[in-house]
Amino acid sequence: MANAYDFLIVGQGIAGTVLSYTLLQKGKRVLVIASPRHSAATRVAAGLFNPITGKQLKKTWLAEELFPFLQRFYPEMEKTLGMRFFYPTVIYRPYRSVQEQNDWMARSTTLETWLRTDTDDTFYRRYTPAPYGGLETLHAGYVDTNLLLDRYADYLRQREALRDEVFDYSRLEILAEGQGVRYGQYRARYLIFCEGAHGRFNPFFQKLPFNCVKGEILDIALAEPLPFIINQGVSVIPAAKEGHARVAATYQWNPLDEIPTAQAREELCQKTQNLLTVSFQITGQKAGIRPATRPRRPFVGLHPQYPALGIFNGMGSKGISLAPFFAQKFYEYIENRKPLHEEVNISKYFSKQ
Ligand SMILES: Cc1cc2nc3c(=O)[nH]c(=O)nc-3n(C[C@H](O)[C@H](O)[C@H](O)COP(=O)(O)OP(=O)(O)OC[C@H]3O[C@@H](n4cnc5c(N)ncnc54)[C@H](O)[C@@H]3O)c2cc1C
Structure with missing residues (x-):
């Protein structure tokens, strides 16, 4: 049937980009509906991925899974799009004081995979004072998000898989169970909202505790x-x-x-x-x-009452790191019924009265 899809995706920030790409790579029929009239945080983002954050040198949640995954995912996507947008590099973190130097050195012994303390401070001092030296965070880098979004939009357009329009909730028809959705001339098994911070106004997901x-x-x-x-x-x-x-x-x-x-x-x-x-x-x-959330975890899953509707959102300040891994997990959940991580699965918000 013409205009029949497996997935309609609303939004083409990093969440909609990575999820739709993952689904296309799995051979799914996908149409992305995204409006340049709605802002995208991804276009403002610095594009950083960083496994160790803050003064306490806190390891990112699921770092052991997220970072190896993204290090494979983005270079593969670069090959598909025929362009470079992924730049792995270290993060140099100068110590603020002798105290911090001691604390971080001690802490780094438990984070050897992620941190290096025997740094060439002379090199770094060409750019930053670093009077006490500093350490390097490994497995870090950045994504040129605007380039990625622009080129991926072209890629979708070439496949007639992108509609530049504002999604209108009032035009959505949820069909009988198992029949999916209809949106104007399109039908799909699933519609997944990847609306970033606009998601807090989505009438179907009002129960989710956004904290943008x-x-x-x-x-x-x-x-x-x-x-x-x-x-x-x-x-x-x-x-x-x-x-x-x-x-x-x-x-x-x-x-x-x-x-x-x-x-x-x-x-x-x-x-x-x-x-x-x-x-x-x-x-x-x-x-x-x-699109940050109170539990500081992404929102992923299908609507318990309308299982043809899903959400892939709540990436907070780590969309670049979280999106590839959880897009794969979401795919496995939908298509292979593999359980989602409890912490991201939205179902718990709907069972609460
Ligand atoms: C200043 C700043 C710096 C940041 N730096 C980093 C960083 O270094 N690293 C990092 O990982 N994260 C960073 N972030 C966070 C990052 O921006 C988010 O995690 C990520 O961009 C969220 O992506 P998203 O796709 O969920 O949302 P968005 O990028 O906001 O995309 C939402 C999309 O949905 C579309 N949309 C929404 N509603 C509709 C509708 N009704 N119809 C059609 N389209 C619609 C929008 O047009 C847009 O395309 C930063 C954020 C800010 C603000």
Whole structure:
């Protein structure tokens, strides 16, 4: 039947991109409905993937599974799209004090897979003061998210698998059980919402505890290209365009809008000045809304009452790391009935009264 699909996907941020790509690779018939009129946090994101975060050197949840998975996933996708967007590199983290040096050195003994302390600080001091030296986070890097989204949209268009339009909930018809959905002229077995922060307004998933967070980022031009990522309070991440970088990021819960502010610019600029010895100029500033959640876990699963509807969202500040692994898990859940991780499965929110 023409216009019959296995999956309709709403949204083409990193979640919709990675999920639809995963499904296409499995031979599924997929149509992505995404509107450039709705903002995408992925287009604001720094694209960083980082297994060890914060002052406490906290290991990312499921790091042992997420990071090897993404290190295979993105390069394979690069081959399919015939382009480069995935840049593995270390994150250099200068110590702030002798105390921090001691604490982190001690902590690193339990994180040997992820951290290296015998760093060549002389090399790094060309870019950052690092008076106490620093350590390297391994298995890290960044994705050029705008390039990925643009090229993947072209890839979908070539396959007539992308509709540039706003999804209208009122046009959705949920058919009898097992029959899937109809949306205008399209029919599908499943419709999966990948709407990012817009998902908090989705009428079918009002029970999910979103806790979205605004974030701002600076684009900068550097006097000398930066060959690695530096982190101390902010991350300075090289951009694919040589001599450019991005400074990420702020966290703000109120107001939840996408308007860049002077305050964030000042905060990010100040931290960058403290962190870099290389001179820089601000060339841009962007704001976006992270689709974060109260339990700090993604929202994945099918609607208990309308099992033809699903959600792949709640990636918070780690969409680049989480999306590939959980897209695969979601596929296995839908097609092979393999259980989803309890922590991401949305079913628990519907059983609560
Ligand atoms: C300042 C900042 C820095 C960040 N840095 C990083 C980072 O370094 N690393 C990292 O992993 N994460 C980072 N994040 C978080 C990251 O942006 C998110 O985890 C990720 O982008 C979420 O992707 P998503 O696809 O769920 O949502 P989005 O990227 O927001 O995509 C949602 C999509 O849905 C579409 N859409 C929504 N509703 C509709 C509708 N009704 N009809 C049609 N289309 C619709 C939108 O157009 C969009 O295409 C950052 C976020 C911010 C704000």
